[in-house]
Amino acid sequence: MPIYNPGWPPNDGDAYPLIRDIAKYFPGSPKMKVSSTKRNGSADYHDFGNAVDFYDAYDNDRGSRNMREFARWLWQWRGYYLELIHSTPFADDNGFYVKLGKPVSAGFFNEPGDHLNHIHLAMSHKAATELLAKLKAAQGASPKKSSAKKSTSRKAAPKKAAAKKSYTIVAGDTLSGIADKHKTTVGNLQKLNPTITNPDYIQAGWTIRVS
Numbered sequence: 001m002p003i004y005n006p007g008w009p010p011n012d013g014d015a016y017p018l019i020r021d022i023a024k025y026f027p028g029s030p031k032m033k034v035s036s037t038k039r040n041g042s043a044d045y046h047d048f049g050n051a052v053d054f055y056d057a058y059d060n061d062r063g064s065r066n067m068r069e070f071a072r073w074l075w076q077w078r079g080y081y082l083e084l085i086h087s088t089p090f091a092d093d094n095g096f097y098v099k100l101g102k103p104v105s106a107g108f109f110n111e112p113g114d115h116l117n118h119i120h121l122a123m124s125h126k127a128a129t130e131l132l133a134k135l136k137a138a139q140g141a142s143p144k145k146s147s148a149k150k151s152t153s154r155k156a157a158p159k160k161a162a163a164k165k166s167y168t169i170v171a172g173d174t175l176s177g178i179a180d181k182h183k184t185t186v187g188n189l190q191k192l193n194p195t196i197t198n199p200d201y202i203q204a205g206w207t208i209r210v211s
């Protein structure tokens with residue numbers, strides 16, 4: 001949907017598979033779904049395989065905090081974004097509008113309402129590769145797989161002292177409350193979960209490591 005700079009598609013290969021992988025590192029990723037990747041003839045970054053549209057599976061028609069946090073999270077990781085576009089219905093922020101790595105005003109894209117129900121993210125193959133490497137290094141492992149949830153059976157016998165424990169955040173939780181409950185500290189939780197970039201912002205449904 002959004003415009004691109006004529007004459008400036010990166011032309012360095014399809015980036016959308018990498019962009020999808022980037023999203024898996026977002027702590028709220030279980031809710032994020034892909035609505036569009038490569039779209040030949042769309043005359044924008046989707047056309048070149050450089051854009052992905054994400055939506056929130058639980059709140060797809062009017063914006064959601066989770067989508068907004070995804071945009072904020074992306075911004076905090078300082079990737080080079082060709083376009084990062086998201087409009088929010090919230091009075092406390094104006095959404096996210098980035099063009100060629102720089103924040104622009106909401107009016108720049110001239111269609112903010114179109115991005116209320118999804119996040120449009122466009123990157124070159126090179127920039128997506130770089131950001132993915134940064135995220136991998138920060139986590140020191142592959143992104144959490146959804147199959148990990150199956151291993152949270154309570155009667156499972158403890159294997160080793162170093163076993164990793166995870167916790168799924170519920171409404172009303174705070175990071176310090178979770179830290180107390182698991183006899184650890186907010187600092188340690190952030191170390192275990194480098195993708196939590198703002199300790200004051202966590203959301204119900206995120207699964208985080210607590211040991």
Ligand SMILES: [Zn+2]
Binds near residue numbers: 001036051052119
């Ligand atoms: Zn798009």
